[in-house]
Amino acid sequence: MIVRELPWLAGVDAGSASITTGRVAVGGWLVSPTGPDGSTVRLGDRIARVHWERGTKAVPGVPADWPSWVWRAEIDIEQPVGLEATVTAPDGTVLSRVAVWPESTFRTPASLGEIDFPAADAELAGDLVVVSGWLLLDGRLPSRIEVEVDGATPQRARLMLPRPDVTQNLPGQIRQAGLSGYEARVPLPLAPGERRKVSLRVRAWTRDGREWTSPVRYATLRRRAVDQRDAEAAARASAFTEELLGRVKAAVDTDHVLVVTHSLRVGGGQFWLSELLRHLAGSHGHKVTLVSPEDGPLRAELEELGVTVHVTGHHRVQDATQYAAYVGELAMLATASGAGVALVNTLGMFAGVEAAKRAGLPVAWVIHESFSLEDFAYLNWGMDGLDPLVRERWESCLADADTLLFVADATREMFLPWSRPRRCVTVRYGIDLVPVQQAQYATKEEVRRELGLPEAATVLLNIGVSEPRKGQAPLLLAFEQIRATHPDAHLVIVGTHESPYCDALRDYVEAAGLAGSVSLVPICRDPRQWLRAADLFVNSSDIESLPRSILEAMAFGVPVVAADVFGTREIVSDGESGWLFLPNDLSALTVGLLRALDTPPEDRARIAGRARAGVGAFLDSAHYGQEFSTILKSLARGNATEERDA
CATH class of the missing domain: 2.60.40.650 (Immunoglobulin-like)
Incomplete structure (x- = not known):
């Protein structure tokens, strides 16, 4: 059993303040492992008279079983003025500092x-x-x-x-x-x-x-209406390519997989695919032909595996006729390739699904994204940027794909209305454990010296391409708050690059005087050293399906603090195998960090051990290589997912 060492936390309820001629009174709460004795409340520069009572209601953002007290503090004044209410622990640590104002202004913040x-x-x-x-x-x-x-x-x-x-x-x-x-x-x-x-x-x-x-x-x-002339032009383009398809002949190899993906640049979905193809083209003996509209550094890695790579250039989803022509050309390529099954990667590559179906190939479509169709369309193609006819085909592809594959049950549930339950399958992915084992040969102290990190610090690590949805900015502000009680903490954010968002992160670190306690590190393909150096891993993203970085942290035995979103809650049990907090809530993030930091190191190690044991069945990427190979071979031989699961 893990014995938790409870933190000192406090809050000031500015809405309860009463500031009148002659008196200031304000209330708040305190979480303390030993009770309120020795704690003080200052109003302005004066120590207040405080009345304490044991709390009977849960404090927002704090576990209900933590002991809490409510307090009411008073001082005498001559004129009603605004001042700061400060709650201090017995050792002098400032737990909370909030401005309170006379009744005419305190209830609604300016x-x-x-x-x-x-x-x-x-x-x-x-x-x-x-x-x-x-x-x-x-x-x-x-x-x-x-x-x-x-x-x-x-x-x-x-x-x-x-x-x-x-x-x-x-x-x-x-x-x-x-x-x-x-x-x-x-x-x-x-x-x-x-x-x-x-x-x-x-x-x-x-x-x-x-x-x-x-x-x-x-x-x-x-919403844009369907243009009948566009519909007729798209139908003619489809009919023309359908006629050409009838002339294309190729011998079909059921072990040959046609992969259609969105990009060969660096990113989570691309890393997932690269790891999968390493297994499919290696130990499982599949021949692989890959088509992508965007080239990138992963191309060389895939070609070393024996994968044939073809880069097409981007297709237009804003114009139904051009989209139909692209699908027809891709369908001819699919037919001529001789592949026996298609594997389509990411939600936005639905053109690959339609092309494969037109070529007569069974399709497994991997959907990593936990976005609604409306949100995904806006993020990728702008406001109403998707032609309504193309949008209709996108939705049809979700219904027509032989198998929809997801990395988290929560994402699967999100897309169930578009397909049949038995066609929707969750296959959690893993990581290559060999580099993890190799990294353990160096001690944490040695790695920290090499990276220039303070050896005695408590290192909090965040890994991910720095962007708004990854939440690095709220993490910075929460870290600034917890340094009052944890001055030895050091935050490392791996994933910065040239962008306005990263510029804002750098500016805030400098303005807040955090340069000695925060390291901003550029995007790193191999984060093993940083994981080896870390004491806590923090995932602050507000939308994730199944973050690879969390699995990597668990493999390294690093305990995880994470936003409670989609697949994260399927692998992190709050208080048992990590700590969860509500997304897009700065106070909840701050409390989550404090809960983890105030847990003794030996208990954090036990929590990390539970986390690794919980994902042990699928942590090694060999498992999903085997499962994907089985699914693809079954589809190629004419056994639909519905029949396989029946």
Whole structure:
């Protein structure tokens, strides 16, 4: 049994403050392993009179079984003025510091910001409402923002997006202004040609729980209608290539796999595919032909494995006729290749699914992404950028694919409405364990010296291409908060590159004086040394299916703190094999870090051991190589997934 050493945590309820002529009174809460004795509350520069009571309600973001106390502090004053309420632990550590104000102003935080998009009464194209802007509450970043659009579930906004324009234009120096941006994307499915007026508003919360709500704003959505002339032209293009397909002949090899993927550049989906093809083309004896619209460094690796690589260039999904022509050409290539089965990688490569089906090949389609179709279309092709006829074919491909393969059950559940349950299969992927074993020969101290990390520090590691959805900016701010109680902590973020987001990360590290405690490391193909050096791994992404980096951390025996999203919760059990926190919530992230850091090292090691044992059945990538080989051979020989599972 793991015995937890509870942290000291505190909060100030600014909404309960009473500031009048003659007296200031404010309340709050405390989590303490030994009770409130020795703790102090200062109001301004004076130690307050404090009344303590044992808490009877759960503290938001804190496990319900942790002992808590509520307090009420008072001082006498002559004039009602705003001041800071500071809660201090017996050893002098500041646990919480919040500004409180006279009753005329304390209940709603002072807001500074704009909803940049959509403008009031805007006409929007598509079936996705994108709401973006910037916001500061009492001069600080909100802990959480939600966007409400009528007819849809409230959507948590992605926080702390770079806004250098705000920094340049705000009077005075507000350090957090450069990360004050936010964005939420709310799907509202519409039929082609449908028009709908909606209302929207933004709600935000400060770290002490006070709420601010924007005025209601209206916008009208309109999805593009089908152009009959485009439909006829696309039909003619399909008929022409269908006629040509009848002239293409090739002997079919059931062990030959045609792979259609989105890119050969560096990325998670590409690494997954490279590892899979190493097994398929190696120990399982498959011949592989790969088609990609985008070249990249992985091409050389694949060709060394004996994979035939063909780069086509990008196809257009904005024009139904050009899309139909591309599918026809790809179908002819599929037929001429002699492959017996097609493996399509990523949600956006549906053209490969349609082409393979037209060529008469059975198709296994791997969907890594946990996005709605509306959201994915916006991110890849812009607002209403997908031709409605092409969108219809995309949806048909989900129904027509012989097998849909997912890396997490949560993603599978998301796509079940588009297919049949027995066609939807979860195959969790693994990693190559040989490099992990090789990395263990060096001690943690040796690796830290080589990397230039402080040997005695508690190293928190984040790995992933730095971008808003990966949440490195909120992680920086949460890390800044926990340094008050953990001054020996050191944060390493691996995955920076040249981008406005990474520029904002660098600027904040410098402005906050964190340069000695934070290392920003460029994208690294082989992160083994960093994992060997780490004490905790933090995954702060707000959307993930099954993060490879978490599996790598578990393989190295590094305990994991992660956002509770999709497949992550399937491999991390909160408090047992790691720590989970709510995504897009700065306070929850901060508490998650504190829970992990306040757990003794020997207990963290036991938690990491449980995590590795929990994923042991599939951690080695050989398992998914075998499972994919079985699925592909079964499809090539005419056994559909439904029949195989029956």
